Amino acid sequence: MKNKVLILSNKLPYPSDDGSSIAMARLLEALAMKELDLHYYAINTDKHFKNVEESVVHQSNVTFEAFAWNTSPKPSTALGNLATSLPYHVSRFFIPTLLKRLNAFDTNSFHTVILEGAFMGMYVSEAKRIGQQTILRAHNVEHEIWQRLAENEKNPLKRWYLKLQSRRLQRFESQLSQSVDQIWCISEKDQEWFESLTPAASFIPTAVLPKPGPSNIQPLRCHHLGALDWAPSIQGLQWFMTEIWPQVLNRVPQAEFHIAGNNPPKNFQFPKDQNIFFHGRVEDATVFTHDYGISIIPLLAGSGMRIKILENCAAAVPSISTAIGAEGIYTKDSTEAIIVESVAEFVEALVELVQQPERALALGQKAQEDILNRFGMQPTLQRIEKVWSC
Numbered sequence: 001m002k003n004k005v006l007i008l009s010n011k012l013p014y015p016s017d018d019g020s021s022i023a024m025a026r027l028l029e030a031l032a033m034k035e036l037d038l039h040y041y042a043i044n045t046d047k048h049f050k051n052v053e054e055s056v057v058h059q060s061n062v063t064f065e066a067f068a069w070n071t072s073p074k075p076s077t078a079l080g081n082l083a084t085s086l087p088y089h090v091s092r093f094f095i096p097t098l099l100k101r102l103n104a105f106d107t108n109s110f111h112t113v114i115l116e117g118a119f120m121g122m123y124v125s126e127a128k129r130i131g132q133q134t135i136l137r138a139h140n141v142e143h144e145i146w147q148r149l150a151e152n153e154k155n156p157l158k159r160w161y162l163k164l165q166s167r168r169l170q171r172f173e174s175q176l177s178q179s180v181d182q183i184w185c186i187s188e189k190d191q192e193w194f195e196s197l198t199p200a201a202s203f204i205p206t207a208v209l210p211k212p213g214p215s216n217i218q219p220l221r222c223h224h225l226g227a228l229d230w231a232p233s234i235q236g237l238q239w240f241m242t243e244i245w246p247q248v249l250n251r252v253p254q255a256e257f258h259i260a261g262n263n264p265p266k267n268f269q270f271p272k273d274q275n276i277f278f279h280g281r282v283e284d285a286t287v288f289t290h291d292y293g294i295s296i297i298p299l300l301a302g303s304g305m306r307i308k309i310l311e312n313c314a315a316a317v318p319s320i321s322t323a324i325g326a327e328g329i330y331t332k333d334s335t336e337a338i339i340v341e342s343v344a345e346f347v348e349a350l351v352e353l354v355q356q357p358e359r360a361l362a363l364g365q366k367a368q369e370d371i372l373n374r375f376g377m378q379p380t381l382q383r384i385e386k387v388w389s390c
Contacts (some may be wrong), residue, residue, distance in 0.1 A: 002037040003111035003390050006125065008120045009042040010093050010210075012050040012066060014058045018227040019307030022054070022137060023186060024116055026060060026207040030380055036390065038062040039110075041102075043095055046070040047229065047263065067098045077162075082368060085252030087168040094122040101111075102126040111390060118142045118169075121176040133181040135388070137204075141193050143169035146312070148324070151232055152239075166387075169221070177201075182387065206307060207380035210372055213316025213365060214290040217245045217357040221256050221293030222320075225285060226308055229263035231258030232301040236322070238268075240298035240346075241276065247347045248273060255354050258292040260285075289317045294353055294360055297325035309337065312370035316364040322347050336367040 013024040031038060038059075043064040044050060052066040071092045081222045081265045083090040102123060113131030117139045150162035163261045177183055177197045184204040185191040194201035225241075228234050237259070248255055259270060260279040270278035289295060294332060295312045300324055309329055312319050313336065320338045321330070330337045338353065340346040353360050373379075 001173060002035055004037045004039065004109065004132060005031065005112045005114065005390065006039045006041065006110045006127075006131065007031075007114045007116055008098075008123055009040065009116035010045075010071075010119045011048050012042045012044060012052060012055050012064070012149075013040070014055040015050065017281075018230075020117070020139060020306050023206045025058070025136065026209075026377075027114075027116075027381070028062065030060065030384065031173055032059055032153070032213050033279055033377075033381065034390065035266065040064045040084070041098060042066050043071065043093060043098065044068045045072070047072055067093045067101070069097070071095075075131070082164075085168065087142075087165055087172050089146075089165060089169065090122060090172055093119045094105055095195070099123065100219045102130060105130040112388075118173055118176060121172065124176060125181050125222055127216070128179070134179075135182045135184060136176060136180045137184045137186070138190055138194060139186060141173065141190050143167070143173055144193075145301055147234060149235065152235060152300050184254070184362075184384075189328045193292055202383070204312060204383050205375050207377040208310050208375045209210075210368075211286055211315040211376065213368055214361070215363070217318065217360040218291060218293045219357045220252065220254050220354050221258065221291075222296050222354055223258040223260070223289065223292035224296045224298070225288060226251075227263070228259075228261035232263070234265060234268065234297055236298040236300050236325070240296060241271075241274075244298070244346045245274060245276070245341050248350050251347075251351050252354060254294075257296070258288075260288050264319070269335040278318070285311075286315055287312050289315060293357075294350070295319040296350070297321035297330065298327035310371060310375060313337070313364075313367035314375075316368040317360075318352065318353065318360040318364040319367070322346075336370045337363070 013021055013028055015023040016022045019227045041064050044092050052064050063296040078088055107129055112133050113127040114135045114137055146162050146166040150159050175195055177194055183194050183201040185201055186206050188203050190291050191201050191203045256275045258277045260282045262281050270276050295317050306325055309319055309326055323339055323341055326339050330339055332339045338349045340349055
């Protein structure tokens with residue numbers, strides 16, 4: 001008889017059109033290679049609503065259930081949260097219909113229950129009851145994201161609120177880490193933090209799949225592709241367009257910056273007079289990245305593994321990133337991507353690379369070879385099998 005495994009997630013894995021969905025899909029695909037009876041229960045939010053049938057098409061042997069709910073932040077609920085001790089970003093994912101579904105299971109109904117990210121930690125008590133073992137798959141050290149956002153926030157009131165939420169998240173993550181049997185961290189840096197709390201933390205990278213690389217790199221073009229409803233992405237883009245892009249344009253007036261992604265804030269501006277072009281949601285991410293040159297990853301906040309840089313490298317797309325944007329993958333001394341630590345370094349690197357398409361092409365090809373060796377499906381499966389008997 002196959003062992004039953006339940007995955008609890010804050011979204012459906014398909015379509016895999018953002019970093020967290022990609023990470024979820026790759027784990028599911030890895031587990032689907034094993035002899036398991038897989039069940040996947042996902043919150044289906046108003047903001048990121050997905051047709052469950054699309055996940056079924058991708059993984060027909062997995063039992064999917066979706067629980068529709070509006071988890072969007074609201075001023076009233078954010079203020080109400082101040083009267084509690086819970087992190088607001090976690091409490092929004094406590095869904096009564098999902099809890100009721102879990103309550104219906106007998107004790108030890110599953111061999112393992114996997115919590116896809118700390119936001120699903122609200123269900124850890126039920127997960128421990130219905131699962132013989134419980135695993136937290138840590139996409140990030142969540143409190144680090146909000147701590148870094150606070151450090152870069154100029155509004156005093158907003159900075160205070162972000163710091164409060166960061167402290168609450170740190171306490172919540174610490175308690176959650178010591179409640180589960182294992183923690184699968186998708187970056188070695190995050191593993192270090194979790195290991196300071198428990199020896200149960202392991203590094204299980206997000207697998208990447210090989211993709212055809214571009215035959216050439218379009219000169220004078222660069223791009224950013226990512227979810228535009230994630231606060232660190234918006235903060236980083238604003239910084240890039242304000243501090244870096246005007247200097248690049250001053251030196252290379254024909255340069256173009258192309259942006260694609262879902263759900264940008266209504267007040268976010270994409271000034272066309274600065275050769276900035278917004279494409280909205282694109283149907284084929286690979287086509288977009290091949291058409292628009294060098295990938296820009298200007299993150300100033302964040303944690304965990306930057307799935308986007310992994311996907312870029314798997315498709316041989318050259319990248320220029322901040323140190324935080326490449327955290328857990330590349331460092332300043334790496335030769336597979338350009339990692340910058342200041343505005344001046346970012347400007348200089350981009351000015352040079354947009355004018356050297358052959359160098360950019362070679363950079364992307366070198367990154368592809370490296371990433372597939374380190375983060376392919378087989379290395380990921382081997383790490384899972386080393387720490388998990390199922």
